[in-house]
Amino acid sequence: MNRKEYADFLVPNIQHDTEYYEKKYPKRNLKEGAIVVRVAPSPTGFVHFGTLFQGQVNHNLAKNSGGVFMLRIEDTDQKREVENGISEIIEAFRFYNITYDEGPISKTEEKGNYGPYTQSKRKDIYGAYVKSLIEKDLAYPSFITEEELENLRHEQEVSKSRIGYYGRFATDRNLPMEEVIQKIKNGEKYVIRLKSPGNFDHKITFYDLVKGKVEMPENDIDHVILKGDGLPTYHFAHVIDDHLMHTTHITRGDEWLSSLPIHIQMHEMLGFEVPQYAHIAPIMKEEDGKRRKISKRKDPEANVFEFKKQGIPIEAVKEYLMTLSNSNFEAWFEEDETKEIDHFPITFEKMNVAGALFDMEKIINLSKNFIARLTAEEFFQRILNWAEEYDTNFANILKKEKQDAIRILNIERGGIKPRKDYSSYSDVHKNIWYIFDEEFHPKKEEYEFDKITDPEEIKIILKTYLEKYYNEEDTQDVWFDKIKQMTQTLGYAANMKEYKQNPEKYKGNVADISTVIRVAATSKKQTPNLYDILQILGKERIQKRFAKWM
Ligand code: GLU
Secondary structure: OOHHHHHHHHOOOOOOOHHHHHHHOOOOOOOOOOOEEEEOOOOOOOOEHHHHHHHHHHHHHHHOOOOEEEEOEOOOOOOOOOOOHHHHHHHHHHHOOOOOOEEEOOOOOEEOOOOOOEHHHOHHHHHHHHHHHHHOOOEEEEOOOHHHHHHHHHHHHHOOOOOOOEHHHOHHHHOOHHHHHHHHHOOOOOEEEEOOOOOOOOEEEEEEOOOEEEEEEOOOEOOEEEOOOOOEOHHHHHHHHHHHOOOOEEEEEHHHHHHHHHHHHHHHHHOOOOOEEEEEOOOEEEEOOEEEEOOOOOOHHHEHHHHHHHOOOHHHHHHHHHHHHEOOHHHHHHHOOOOOHHHOOOOOOOEOOOOOEOOHHHHHHHHHHHHHOOOHHHHHHHHHHHHHHHOHHHHHHHHHOHHHHHHHHHOOOOOOOOOOOOOOHHHHHHHHHHHOOOOOOOOHHHOOOOOOOOHHHHHHHHHHHHHHHOOOOOOHHHHHHHHHHHHHHOOOEOOHHHHHHOHHHOOOEHHHHHHHHHHHHHOOOOOOOHHHHHHHHHHHHHHHHHHHHO
């Protein structure tokens, strides 16, 4: 067997050679300085906040440089793959409106000329390159079992040697071809390992776009490149993919920084140009005074669909992602209102080297601000969309009582200092339910009367108000004047200053009177502007609600 036949024997059923693939995926025709990036999640759990973060960062890098942004699914670890993992990734990008130029758009379809964009569909491609390495004697089959590896590790620990399959420990390196062929014919299982030419005592220097200059020992470990199941390892797959997809900048989590020597070596062995790397710090959490990576296991908010469920507008989440990316984002975004997050010219230099702290309170604040700037109609529509999925009962009421809902949402909206009392769509139901008759069934003890609690006194106030002072047509000023008049008539202070000076002269003050009216009409002691609430309710409903209480 010559080496070519040997490679065919070790990696059988590969349709094409590397030349074919090099031609199939020609250099991209892009303008000078265009950045080609990808986000490359693995479908091994829920879609992580960090994936969205990298997606948005990459999207902006590509968009602002006239480049290309790809989504690539890295599903070579099929043991860890979860059901719907891939569809959820696609859905997350769709939901958050982070559009990629190339990548899978459903389980079966994808867009772009550099695909397939799902690694499990690229077996033939990886096979071609593995074969090319075997032909050049830069890769070899290895039969060493898990158990043998475990023993090796133990032996290395005892002899205080560096752990790993390298140098003199990498015994399968030198198996003669005949022996290999015989083993395989006997049905022995094998993987393909890289024949690393590295020397651990040599240092390599590399410039990472975020971390700056990094110096590490060369790789000398014979890493597995093709596993027993015919799929490549991450190390090998990403090198091949990013080469053929012409990725210019590999942005990824900084947990990969330590593997960089392996990746640089692989690029060189394959004769590929080494792309730029930008290792992005993870989003952190503080727990018991210590910082740790935000985790899939411990932090529900690490799941991107958690914000959806909570009804946080995607705009607020994206704004937050951008604040995490570059420290100058906020100043840029606030310059003028027409700015769009997607146009922010993100730079590697301004990225956080250490890892930004996740701040839920900040997301809530951004959400409040965003919601406060929506028109009541827009807000209504968004709440309805949310409720259709998460609170169908409320959705039905909203559809039926659209006018009332919009009116209550509109209170103190607009203007330079809008009210900021809604932090999410899920917040609305518990804030406005009382306006809808379908929902207004408070029990006697649920009325939140405050200073004035004597039922007789309350009855007098409500009756007097309805009979003598209430008129649906009144403007807010007239309405308030009348409340003050009534206040005085009933022995309360209409003027707060006077009341504070001589509280003993009065039964209470105008605020106490308003509270009685507010609580009788809504059962709650805090609502948006009372005049507006009464206007929305209208005469008939006010009468009914007062009567209901009495
Ligand atoms: N699939 C890898 C991960 O999820 C991606 C790393 C990369 O972007 O190259 O960590």
